[in-house]
Amino acid sequence: MKPRETPIGLLLAQTAKVVGQAFDDTLAAAGGSTSTWLVLLALMRGSHRTQRDLAAEVGVRGPTLTHHLNGMEQAGLLTRARRPDNRREHEVALTDGGRALFHRLRSAAAAHDVRLRQVFDPHELETLRALLGRMAQTVRPPASAGRGLEEA
Amino acid sequence: MKPRETPIGLLLAQTAKVVGQAFDDTLAAAGGSTSTWLVLLALMRGSHRTQRDLAAEVGVRGPTLTHHLNGMEQAGLLTRARRPDNRREHEVALTDGGRALFHRLRSAAAAHDVRLRQVFDPHELETLRALLGRMAQTVRPPASAGRGLEEA
DNA sequence: TATTGTTATACTCTATAACTATA
DNA sequence: TATAGTTATAGAGTATAACAATA
Numbered sequence: 001m002k003p004r005e006t007p008i009g010l011l012l013a014q015t016a017k018v019v020g021q022a023f024d025d026t027l028a029a030a031g032g033s034t035s036t037w038l039v040l041l042a043l044m045r046g047s048h049r050t051q052r053d054l055a056a057e058v059g060v061r062g063p064t065l066t067h068h069l070n071g072m073e074q075a076g077l078l079t080r081a082r083r084p085d086n087r088r089e090h091e092v093a094l095t096d097g098g099r100a101l102f103h104r105l106r107s108a109a110a111a112h113d114v115r116l117r118q119v120f121d122p123h124e125l126e127t128l129r130a131l132l133g134r135m136a137q138t139v140r141p142p143a144s145a146g147r148g149l150e151e152a
Numbered sequence: 153m154k155p156r157e158t159p160i161g162l163l164l165a166q167t168a169k170v171v172g173q174a175f176d177d178t179l180a181a182a183g184g185s186t187s188t189w190l191v192l193l194a195l196m197r198g199s200h201r202t203q204r205d206l207a208a209e210v211g212v213r214g215p216t217l218t219h220h221l222n223g224m225e226q227a228g229l230l231t232r233a234r235r236p237d238n239r240r241e242h243e244v245a246l247t248d249g250g251r252a253l254f255h256r257l258r259s260a261a262a263a264h265d266v267r268l269r270q271v272f273d274p275h276e277l278e279t280l281r282a283l284l285g286r287m288a289q290t291v292r293p294p295a296s297a298g299r300g301l302e303e304a
Numbered sequence: 305t306a307t308t309g310t311t312a313t314a315c316t317c318t319a320t321a322a323c324t325a326t327a
Numbered sequence: 328t329a330t331a332g333t334t335a336t337a338g339a340g341t342a343t344a345a346c347a348a349t350a
Binding site: 005006007008009010011012013014015016017018019020021022023034059109110112113115116117118119120124125127128129131132133134135136137138139 | 161164172186211261267268271277280287289290
């Protein structure tokens with residue numbers, strides 16, 4: 001009876017749990033959270049127009065984004081206003097406070113990343129990136145790849 | 153201006169999110185969930201005596217474990233009874249239904265793992281294991297390692 | 305008193321369904 | 328009607344504080 005290796009999926013899940021928790025803690029200490037960080041990051045990138053785009057970028061559904069935006073707006077991090085040219089669409093704009101938090105969280109996230117990187121040499125880091133990238137694509141084929149799993 | 157690489161922490165978080173979601177879906181399709189799976193796994197391992205041990209093994213606090221055990225007991229997956237020798241401690245025992253679900257989820261998890269493994273050769277898999285292991289230890293030093301970060 | 309576990313309560317993140325406002 | 332976003336509601340997972348039971 002060979003001593004079964006931990007399934008790679010379980011190992012990844014466990015790793016993600018502790019690493020993710022550590023990341024949460026880091027951001028919390030800087031006055032934020034992972035979801036706030038992801039929203040701020042997407043807003044700063046600016047590669048969106050509608051909240052739908054934004055939600056997709058953050059990786060959540062519309063109501064979930066609305067939920068986060070509500071909290072962030074109340075915290076004075078951003079404002080929402082209907083676009084004059086198409087009043088269905090809402091323009092989400094960061095306030096100075098929002099930008100300030102972004103920078104603080106970015107520093108915290110960067111410091112966290114430095115810690116993570118410290119145990120890897122550049123080659124390992126690249127290897128890890130590549131492997132994680134392939135793993136992600138394994139479970140989530142890049143959008144327009146066709147499903148072809150159950151439909152054969 | 154170099155086009156900043158995605159921080160490794162963020163990449164790991166994103167990967168974990170999609171891979172974890174896929175794993176959840178897999179288990180849900182088999183009639184379970186990740187937390188149920190982790191509890192079943194720990195129970196089958198049997199390397200615990202008290203619920204405290206069990207909670208630690210699963211990676212949650214006491215009340216969270218109680219919460220899950222409540223649901224699983226109601227679902228007929230397990231029973232709880234005070235130990236005669238020390239009535240403070242509760243013996244958690246899987247029912248036939250619990251064991252059946254364990255096997256079903258194990259199959260589902262195994263199938264999921266096969267999919268994940270398909271994109272890696274054995275060497276890559278070993279590399280990935282090693283890198284993930286070191287990453288986990290970076291943020292969560294193995295228990296009795298001493299903290300020595302803020303206390304220098 | 306110390307240990308084991310539960311109850312009460314609450315928070316975060318997420319989602320679906322139904323709704324409003326606009327086009 | 329179709330699209331953008333919000334509201335209402337719910338559920339899963341987690342936690343802390345206070346409690347009960349047992350030793």
